[in-house]
Structure formats: C-alpha cells, structure tokens
Amino acid sequence: MKATQLRRAAAKVEAATPAHRDRALDGLRALALLAVPTGHWLLGGFTRDGDGGLHNASPLSSFPSLAPLSWVLQMLGIFFLVGGHASALSYRRASERGESARSWVAGRLVRLGRPVVGVTAIWSGLLVVLWWSGVPDATLHTAATLVIQPLWFVGVYGAVTALTPWCARAARKAGPWAAAPLLGTVAVVDLLRYGPWSAGMPTWLSLFNLLPGWLFAYQLGVGWGEGRMSRRAARVLLIGGAALFAVLLWKFGYPTSMVGVPGEARTNSHPPSLLVLALGAFQSGAAVLLRDRIASLLRRPCWWAPVVAVNLSAMTILCWHQTAMLTAAIPGAALGVVPGLISAPDTAAWVAARVMWIPLFAALLMVTARSARRLDAPWTGAGPGIRVAAGVLAAGFAIFALRLA
Template identity: 40%
Template sequence: MRAATPVDRDRTVDALRAYAVVGVILGHWLVSALVSEAERPAVWQGASPLPDHPALVPATWFLQTLGPFFFAGGYAAARGLRSRPPGSWLTTRFARLVRPVAVLAAVWLPALLLLRVTGAPESTRHVVRSLVTHPMWFLLVYLVLTALTPLLRAAVIRWRTWPVLPLAALIAAGDSGWVSWPSPVAAPVGWAVPYLLGIALAEGVLPRRTGLVLAPAGVIAGAALVLLAGYPASAVGVPGAGRSNLDPPSLFALALAAVQIGVFLLVRPGLAGLLRRPAVWAPVAVLNLAAMTLYCWHQTALLLVTFGGLLAGPLPGLLDPPDGAWPVYRLLWLPVFGLTLAGLCRLFHRFERPKPAGR
C-alpha cells in the first residue's frame, strides 16, 4: 500500500475520490429497486423509492458525487501529464480504465447469454443489463475527457478557470431548449466543468478562498433553479418525472458540483491534518487502490444478493415494491451488499493493478 500511495500524493484529493466512490455505490444501492411479480417471482421490473418517498430527495445531494469524481480525475490527470510524455501517459491511463471494464464484460456477456438460453423473462434480463451497463456511461465520458486533458490543461494554464464559463453557458443553452444537445455531447461538456477545476487545483490556480465563492454560489444557484426555474430538486433521475438533472447533466448538477467542490476546498487544510493519522488514511488508501474494481462490480454485488433472495422467497427491501418502510429495510441490506462486493473486489482487483512483469 505504501508503494502505491507515495508521500507526494495529495491525500485530500484521495479522500474526495473515496467519498465519491462510496457515494455512487450507496446511491445506486439505495435507489435500484428490483420488484418481482407476486405470481411470477422470476419476472422483475426496475423501480425507485424516490416517487413514493420525496423526503429522500435531500439524500441525493450527498450521494450524487459525479462532480467530485470528475474533479479528482482532472487533478490526477494533470499531475500525471505533467511528469510524462502525453502519448505514453494517455496509453497507460486508457489501459487502467479499460482493463477492469473488459473483465466485467468477459464475465457478464456469458452470464446474460445463460439467462437467455435458460428462459429468463425479457423484463428480468433488461433490468439486469441496465444495472450492469448503465454505470459504464460514466467511464465513456471519463475516457473522452482523459483524451482531451492536454488541451484542457493548456487552456487552464493560459486562462486559469475562465473556460468553465462558456461550458456552463452551453449547458444553460441546452437546458433552456435554445440548443438541442444530444446526451453523448452534453455529458462531456457538463462534466468538463469539475474536471477543469480539478486541473486548476493541480496547476495551482484554484486557491482555497475559491471555496468561499463556489459553495454559496452553488447553493444560491441550485435553490433558484428549483424554486424559480422549475428544475427537479432530486440530483438523480426520478421515474415518471419529465426532467432529469443527471441525463444529461443540467445547471443544477453543476451547481451541486460547485457546492461539493467549494466545501472540499474550505475543509482541505483540516482534512489534510486528519489524513496524517494512519487509522484515517488506511481506508481512504484502500478505496483509492480499488476504485475502478469497486465501481465496476458494485451492481453485480446487488444482483447476486437479489438472486439469492429469489431463492429464499419474499424478503422485505429486496424484491418488494419500494414503498412504505422499504428504505429502512434496504438500509439493513447494505452490509450484505458490502460484504458481497468485498468478495468480488478480492477476486477481480488483480486486473485493475496487475503485477509488473517478472514478479
């Protein structure tokens, strides 16, 4: 662990990345409800607790952590690019991102074929496909921004953080309907904003005092967008709602990212001192070393537990409609999901960081 996390790493950015990883995983586990039909338990439909539990919406502001994800990614990319030739750096970076996804595909493509040949209902296969593949859109956006890092870093070096303004304006144009941006274009444009801010931190042009602007401005902008402009309050999509803040990222998503990054900048000095304690740093280091493996396999953990629940019969919080006390029961399942994910991580983490040749 010491060799993989040298002393010159910025542990505060690693802590932010760890928070982002945990936020995404818990968020998916808490909103990914699988409902089986009473008469045909093998027939599943996807659902979400958010329509029946609007009081859970504030939790999405803490668990939707893509802004911190891309911020930490921009920081790491700029630091890596500074010390290596662009071609070599990009090849290594792509390999580290693509390898865990290739292993996931090598496992799930035969598994999906097996579900089909054994007669699993189409709705069940659709839900399983969606849970496994939907998180991968994030990696596609990440790959695009990684490829653009040399240009984005050059823009930050020349114009500091000002390039975020035209990017935000493009998202505003899409939100307003002035311009019709397809999601594959809008997503990289929107998430380039926190990615650029991460590059700015790496290049020393994002001082702590910027948090005094980002955090309150994000809160005010987010409140105005919801209360005055009719944006959804949920940071993630809600089934049945006519609009989503996440697909593609809206101005509300950028406002939330501004709050999260602003708070991070403000607490960073104190956080740095806290992370010097081995007991605090150890879990952060572990989460960073296995970030891609955890991300790729967390929905598989949920599915494995759910398949086991199907064999055990109806279990609250697992295959029942997400109404009533469902959120409470789902919280009780989180340790089971976590243990299952830990087992999967132990099995597949070797593909994220393979041993050097000759060892």
C-alpha cells in the first residue's frame, strides 16, 4: 500500500473516531496486547527430536541475562488496569440504562467466550488432520500446549470481569486502597510457600494467588474509571511498586524472569507472585501519570489508526498468535534444523535469527486474522447444532491440552 493510501486510510479512521473517545486507554490496551505475541515469539523456541517431533524450549534457560526483557514484555498488569477502567465505565452506563448486573456480566462473558470456543474447536479438527497427515505425536502435544497457553488469561479475565459490580462498590468507598487487601493476600501466600515453613506446605497453596493476583490491577483500573485515582496515588504506585520490585529481587531471591523458565522450580506468573503485583503497581502508576501525553501523541492519525486496528483484533491476537508461529514451525520441522525456528535457543545467533522470523509470524497472524475475526462477532448464522458441535470440539481440545500441561 502506498504512503498516500495509508494516509487516506488513517484519515478515514480519524474521521470516524468519536470526540469523546479515550485514546490513551486504547493506546495502552494496544501496547499490552502486542506485548503478548512479541513475548511468546521472542522467548519461545522449538527443538526437534529424532522422530521429527517439536518440543518447547526457551532462550531464557541459556541466557538468564535476557530476563529483564520479560519485565518489559509482561504487560498484563496494564491490560487488567485498562480492562478495569473500561468495565467500570461500561457497567455504569448499563446501570444508568436500567440493565441488571447479571445481564451486563453475561454479555461480557459471552463476548470473551466466543473466540475461545472458536479457536479451540478449529484446533480440535486441525489436530486430527495433522495426525492423519503423519505429523509426530510430540508436535501435536506441543501445538496443543501452545494454543491453550494464552487462553488461561481469558478465563481469569472473565472471572475478574464478573466481579466488576463488587469492585465498583469497593472503589467508590476506598479508592485505590480497595486493592490493598489483594496485595496483602498474595504477600501472605508467598510467605507461606517461600518462607521458613515452605517445606511443609502443599503445592496447590499457590493457587490462592490466582484470583487476587490478577484482580489487583483490575481493581486499580476500576478505581481509575470511577474517578478515584489521583495523580498522587499514581505516584505512590509508581514509586512503591518499583521499590517493592527491587526488594523482592535482591533481598528475597524472587526469580528474575517474569515468565516461566524450563527447569526452574519457581515461577512468577503461574500463578502470580508478589513480584508480578509490584510490577503491576509500577505499570499502573506510570499509565495514569502518562495518560495525557499518550492521548496527545495519539491525536496524530498516523499513530491512532494502528491502535484502532489492534484494538479491533484484540481477541484474535490473543487467541491466534501461537497458531501463526506454529504455521511456520510445523512445516519447518520437516526440513530439519532451521536457524531461529527449529534449533536449540542457546546461542546469540539463535536470538538474532529469531528476531528475523518475527515479521513472518506477524504476517501469518494478519492473514489468519482476516478469517478468525468472524469468530469474535455474534454467531448469527450458526444454528443450535453447530454451536453444540463447536462446544463439544472445544471441550475435547481443552481436555487434551490440559492433560499435557
């Protein structure tokens, strides 16, 4: 597309944007969304066994010095913050229209669920086709694990969204302090599982961090949407989050990486540790303080148009970005060792080669998105039989993938 056509397209998007649109929030959401595939594509690799099967690998195992990169790419705190803000406004408007809380929550959950059912149902059929084509079982297992990997986020996001009515009431009463008990809960669980008594603690204890850990930034976002987040509070979050992050790393020995590293006994994100909340507090404070500057930048059509495109494809990006990488990796495995794609991620050359693969992954995702975005909209043309079949296929894929995880 020529530069003139791009400018015309950007001008068209600009003209269609309502004056009251909060561009900063959309910009923050787009940034957090793009960090998800970027992180998975950069920090996830493949090795090939003797039978040609693919196995997951990570450059972080060989290059722990890359761990700080995960601090930048782990932007789920921003996503939950912006989600909480948007949900607070949406819920308030729904209440003003007389819509019940139950109806509002149900509508939001259906919007989240459709793309998840779509991608898992389609992959259920793809696994059968790939198996029939002779693709090794190890590759099928790896593919299923990677596809299901980002979908846990949608489930957790749905759970915190369902709590929006209670989050809104808490925010109106306590402002940002409504998130403090969530921080305290995660701190207590971390103390139990990593402190002096950790040897006698059950492994499932960490699951108690799952909901409060991700609800923390969402609650801050709801408070922001309710107008209870001052710049002073944002500065406290920024400075306090940075200080807590540093103390946890250097004094309490938390893992440096924000994502799981193969072979490591501890992980920060599954479920979230106190380090994740510290990073989320820092990111939340920075987002609130930079809101006006971001909004000013996005008043330029050339910056605003890509943000709109990313937001319109939010669920498609989340659900299908691993498929884009697998679309290159599965055929690549038949060729043997392919630098940066099918090779051990243990050299600097691999890192350089993987960076070169990113544009192809992005292009494959864009091609996939053209068809997959239909799954985000209401399935008006699908009868009850198709919906039931999709649900059954999705459930079968989920059972298969989760048994391997």
